[in-house]
Amino acid sequence: MIAALESLVGRRxxxxxxxxxxHEISQAFAAMTDMQETxxxxxxxxxxxxxxxxxxxxxxxxxxxxxxGQAPGYNVPDDLIRRFRYPVDALRTAFNFREGAIMxxxxxxxxxxxxxxxxxxxxxxxxxxxxxxxEGRFIGKVSIGNKPGGFSRTDVSLLAVFAAQAAIAVRxxxxxxxxxxxxxxxxxxxxxxxxxxxxxxxxxxxxxARLRELDELKSDFLGNVSHELRTPLAAIKGFVDxxxxxxxxxxxxxxxxxxxxxxxxxxxxxxxxxDLLDLTRIEAGRIELVRQALDPAAALTEATEGLRxxxxxxxxxxxxxxxxxxxxxxxxxxxxxxxxxxxxxxVKFTPPGGEVTLLACPDPPDMVRLTVxxxxxxxxAAERERVFDKFYQxxxxxxxxxxxxxxxxxxxxxxxxxxxxxxWVEDGTAGGSTFVAVLPAAGEAGM
Amino acid sequence: xxxxxxxxPGLVLVVDDEADLLEIVSDRxxxxxxxxxxxxxxxxxxxxxxxxxxxxxxxxxxxPRLGGFEALAExxxxxxxxxxxxxxxxxxxxxxxxxxxxxxxxxxxxxxxxRELSRLTARAFHRG
Numbered sequence: 277m278i279a280a281l282e283s284l285v286g287r288r289x290x291x292x293x294x295x296x297x298x299h300e301i302s303q304a305f306a307a308m309t310d311m312q313e314t315x316x317x318x319x320x321x322x323x324x325x326x327x328x329x330x331x332x333x334x335x336x337x338x339x340x341x342x343x344x345g346q347a348p349g350y351n352v353p354d355d356l357i358r359r360f361r362y363p364v365d366a367l368r369t370a371f372n373f374r375e376g377a378i379m380x381x382x383x384x385x386x387x388x389x390x391x392x393x394x395x396x397x398x399x400x401x402x403x404x405x406x407x408x409x410x411e412g413r414f415i416g417k418v419s420i421g422n423k424p425g426g427f428s429r430t431d432v433s434l435l436a437v438f439a440a441q442a443a444i445a446v447r448x449x450x451x452x453x454x455x456x457x458x459x460x461x462x463x464x465x466x467x468x469x470x471x472x473x474x475x476x477x478x479x480x481x482x483x484x485a486r487l488r489e490l491d492e493l494k495s496d497f498l499g500n501v502s503h504e505l506r507t508p509l510a511a512i513k514g515f516v517d518x519x520x521x522x523x524x525x526x527x528x529x530x531x532x533x534x535x536x537x538x539x540x541x542x543x544x545x546x547x548x549x550x551d552l553l554d555l556t557r558i559e560a561g562r563i564e565l566v567r568q569a570l571d572p573a574a575a576l577t578e579a580t581e582g583l584r585x586x587x588x589x590x591x592x593x594x595x596x597x598x599x600x601x602x603x604x605x606x607x608x609x610x611x612x613x614x615x616x617x618x619x620x621x622x623v624k625f626t627p628p629g630g631e632v633t634l635l636a637c638p639d640p641p642d643m644v645r646l647t648v649x650x651x652x653x654x655x656x657a658a659e660r661e662r663v664f665d666k667f668y669q670x671x672x673x674x675x676x677x678x679x680x681x682x683x684x685x686x687x688x689x690x691x692x693x694x695x696x697x698x699x700w701v702e703d704g705t706a707g708g709s710t711f712v713a714v715l716p717a718a719g720e721a722g723m
Numbered sequence: 724x725x726x727x728x729x730x731x732p733g734l735v736l737v738v739d740d741e742a743d744l745l746e747i748v749s750d751r752x753x754x755x756x757x758x759x760x761x762x763x764x765x766x767x768x769x770x771x772x773x774x775x776x777x778x779x780x781x782x783x784x785x786x787p788r789l790g791g792f793e794a795l796a797e798x799x800x801x802x803x804x805x806x807x808x809x810x811x812x813x814x815x816x817x818x819x820x821x822x823x824x825x826x827x828x829x830x831x832x833x834x835x836x837x838r839e840l841s842r843l844t845a846r847a848f849h850r851g
Contacts, residue, residue, distance in 0.1 A: 503812075507741065510834035514747035517837045523754040546834075 314449040319350035322438045326431045329422035332357055336416045356397055379405040380432055402426055406439035410447055418442055502553050513542045548681040555683050558690045565607040569718045572636040572644050573598040579615035583623055591628035599637040601644050602717035610691045617684035618648040618711045625652035643714045651708040660701040664689045733848045734758045736777035738768040740786040765789025772801045779847040783810045799826030806847035
């Protein structure tokens with residue numbers, strides 16, 4: 277009775293240890309990611325649990341149809357395992373090997389000469405093998421050898437369970453190895469690409485620095501040229517002014533007429549030089565806005581006052597129509613330049629007796645609309661965008677040659693856009709043309 | 724010549740390194756009846772100031788040897804009563820304030836407007 281009970285308890289304990297071992301194996305194997313480590317631990321665990329002396333895992337390589345030993349095994353030299361590489365077909369013949377079948381408890385005596393030649397180096401006296409199956413596919417086998425007294429049925433079923441776990445562990449390790457290979461490939465690619473990008477960045481930085489240098493040179497050059505051009509122009513203008521003002525005595529009318537023409541041309545040349553310089557500075561991004569809250573009514577009034585002499589000379593009336601408006605967030609000097617350019621254009625293209633109207637009104641939600649409307653001939657639809665092009669001159673009604681640089685509207689558009697605004701030409705309601713500039717209101721920034 | 728006799732004997736020192744500008748300004752001021760002396764840089768200006776005691780100095784800022792900005796304080800010491808008008812091509816507030824701190828009374832923009840030159844010079848002689 278007691279003996280029977282002890283035997284039962286002993287079996288239970290063994291069974292418990294087996295289960296514990298299995299659980300440990302399945303946990304460890306599922307987490308295993310390194311191929312070498314996987315084979316080493318798998319074979320040791322299996323051998324220990326079943327009480328076999330040796331254990332080796334071999335995998336099937338579909339490309340060559342070979343079964344290939346995987347080092348390390350348990351109690352089998354690595355070099356032996358590495359040399360183990362046999363065509364499945366040969367094994368099938370030699371061992372009556374069948375994929376998926378378990379081969380139990382064979383003793384060397386059971387093997388023929390050819391078989392012994394394979395097994396001898398391993399020093400095996402008995403052998404049990406179970407296939408590694410994954411989703412119904414044969415991927416290899418696990419072989420255990422040398423259990424004193426032979427393998428029991430329990431050993432065989434344990435081996436079957438191990439084989440199932442081992443198949444998963446092998447799959448995991450393979451996937452992990454493949455992932456690592458891909459990852460390191462990816463890493464190498466990323467490194468290479470990063471190096472390329474860094475090289476490109478360095479090149480860009482270099483060429484950027486060179487461009488900056490060139491830009492500064494160009495800017496200095498322009499500054500010098502501007503000074504060099506302005507100085508003689510100022511001298512010519514000064515001498516002509518002195519003569520016209522009678523500093524050197526009274527002038528006969530024909531000479532005075534010539535001098536007046538000279539003065540007009542010198543002034544035009546001065547304007548062109550300064551427009552050209554402005555445009556170059558704008559295009560080089562060297563214009564900085566000094567923004568402040570600016571009353572649109574004041575800006576329009578100031579621009580109008582500047583243009584009054586020209587308007588009077590051409591018999592053009594200037595009218596101002598300012599609705600209650602938010603203040604602008606703008607550079608007063610630049611806005612003055614914009615308005616002066618738009619206004620002088622309007623005045624020049626308006627026939628005597630005509631009118632130029634300036635309007636200001638809110639452009640919700642956060643812009644202010646400034647409008648310059650004239651009663652001139654208007655601009656054909658096809659030319660409305662082109663008037664903002666550099667050096668574009670609309671033909672004038674009275675046949676006068678253009679008196680400006682052909683840059684005024686280009687500069688105006690650049691300056692408005694620098695403020696984050698827009699400028700365009702609209703159809704005049706009663707003929708003529710209407711230039712509209714929309715500029716940002718001060719909002720909270722200007723408060 | 725007549726106008727020169729009819730006016731108070733105002734003496735203006737014009738300091739500029741550009742011969743053309745010097746001639747234009749001098750001729751114009753003489754035409755308006757002032758006596759005019761000239762200098763081509765700050766060093767010359769200081770020499771002239773010690774000799775002639777001008778009532779008004781029209782001073783360019785950028786000149787070789789000694790610029791107007793550098794010469795300002797010393798010119799001011801030599802001629803404390805003179806009205807100093809600074810000629811500048813690039814007006815800006817910090818520069819204007821620095822010039823005022825060194826003794827400048829007024830500014831004339833380059834390229835100058837002849838009427839503005841007349842107005843400022845006249846103001847120099849009708850102070851207080």
